[in-house]
Amino acid sequence: MGGSGILQLIFSGITIGSIYGLVAVGFDIIYNCTGIINFAQGEFVMLGGMIMISLVGAADLPMWISFPIAVFAVTLIGALFERLCIHPLKKPSILTLIIITIAASILFKGGAMFAWGKQTFSLPHFSSERPISIFGATILPQTVWILGFIAVVVLLLAFFFKATMVGKAMRACAANRSAASLVGVNVKEIVLLSFALSAAIGAVAGIIIAPIALMDYERGMILGLKGFSAAVLGGLGNPVGAVVAGFLIGIVEALCAGLLSSHYKDAVALIVLLAVLFIRPSGLFGSLEASRLKKF
Amino acid sequence: MSGLNRKWTVVICLLAAFSLLTSTCTKKKEAYKVGAIFAITGPASWLGEPERNTVQMIVEQVNAEGGINGHLLELIIEDTVGDETKTVNAVNKLIEKDNVLAIVGPSRSGTTMAVIPIVEKAKVPLISCAAAETIVEPVEQRHWVFKTPQKDSDAVIRIFEHIKSKGMSKVAIITGTTGFGDAGRKQLKKYAAEMGIAIVADETYGPGDTDMTPQLMKIKATDAQALINWSIVPAQAIVPKNMRQLGMTIPLYQSHGFGNIKYAEAAGEAGEGIIFPAGRLLAVDSLPDDHPQKAVLARYKKDYEEKFKEPVSTFGGHAYDALWLVIDALKAVGPDRAKIRDHIENRKGFIGTGGIFNFSPEDHNGLTKDAFEMLTVKSCKFTLLSE
Structure with missing residues (x-):
């Protein structure tokens, strides 16, 4: 396989990896504020894609109107989920919260099955479907859209966490919840915000990948699983690490499928993950010191 | 206290009404009981749901037309969730509690394999809607088992x-x-x-x-x-x-x-x-009118799509063939498990959605490779491949 062949594989890896990365970012935001893994993250992705498909397909709305509506709807679902299931608990243990998110993911999946049925849906591409040729390799315009959206989401998040008061409050919560609440940060509201924000990011991921990956009610779990691997590999709680780790897993999978054998690609991706965690338990970009202070 | 009393009154009334309802039913000729086990929910629900819909539709049609030789058809439907253990439980219940004459399903090959020893031992005919060839082979160990999907x-x-x-x-x-x-x-x-x-x-x-x-x-x-x-x-x-x-x-x-x-x-x-x-169900519109399956396929497609407002699938067709095989046998030989089995095993020229079935003691599937038609996609529709 020549240079353009390798480049093609890397493009494919970037396409797959960008999806993992975006799902992983959602995991990180909630983890940062609450210390829990939200296993319903993949369902937010599925809901975003499905609501978008309904708006575009059944309600016949243009893409640019459906997009914000779908994101808003999922954000609302995320916020409601937090208010109804997480917020009312007085002294929740981490384990209780995680089990609640698992229950919620089953509920979302079941609800989606009733609402949309068991069929697979597709969404039109945002622009043309004609592949773009770069140095002999081809890339779909939708992949360019996905990369663009990821860049925007990551930049906005970086700005939000570094430069705004609310973002700083969220980081304060992540560092030390009791101390943050002592200096006047309303921790409960920050938790609500974190769920809404990660639901919104999940929805964006679901919408932009639906044209190439298709969407059905069961998709959330598989996407969530791969996203979780990326989040762990990147160091839990580190959004930039999550995106980089997502690309890394995607590219490893693609190179393995293209150069070795597709039978082993999932196994190789997992072996890489295990190997990294063996050498660096805090992930590629996580700080070892910080990870010692966390519950897991 | 009065609230509790009222609750009990309601329960007793419901029970009384229910027993009245069942007793009026038994005054007619006794209904023929057939079991149906499908993966209606769970990961294989896209198989089980059209299958369940199809058999419910057939039962309504048969009973509206007066049943089988004057006997109503009573279908007891169980959900396997696509799970082997639940399927085994469901089959045991159908055989021991409901005393069914025959069983239609399961939807998946794995769940079918799990219940074959049970039906072989209890001597109950089972017509599976799953594809694997080991379901009906070796045929000497599959005395009571048949299947409708093509190989x-x-x-x-x-x-x-x-x-x-x-x-x-x-x-x-x-x-x-x-x-x-x-x-x-x-x-x-x-x-x-x-x-x-x-x-x-x-x-x-x-x-x-x-x-x-x-x-x-x-x-x-x-x-x-x-x-x-x-x-x-x-x-x-x-x-x-x-x-x-x-x-x-x-x-x-x-x-x-x-x-x-x-x-x-x-x-x-x-x-x-x-x-x-x-199977030809997907391209029924482009099938020539004189094809022997055309009438069966067109009727099933029309009935199903009018009733459930969704396109027919070949999976529902497998359940259609399985239940009609049982009804066909009940019409001919009445409520006797062994006679039903013998009738199906010797049935020739049974026109179903999956093909024209010719069963024999050596072949409990009854279909050949001619049951398949080569199709192609043209303007986002399935049509027969011309050459």
């Missing part, structure tokens, strides 16, 4: 025959990693060797995969003259799209697992010209 191996043979008729001999295969894909991969390899076809690339993909260009890159680098994509998961629709992205022009063959118009729609323009074997 995987016949689909493979039809594809290879078509490939050979085009003068091609080198193919690449790409299969899903689920049970269906894996079984297909084994069959493809087995018959390729027998039919003189070389498999030059053998790739797989998972049900959650979103991009198959790496696998296709490898296939593109070989001298494969055609590609066979064997899978039942939605991800199979991504393969034609990726082929188009890479500018691959070799013909694409798919399995009968492609037989859902949603997959053709999902593949869009890239799906045009895909060739695949399937």
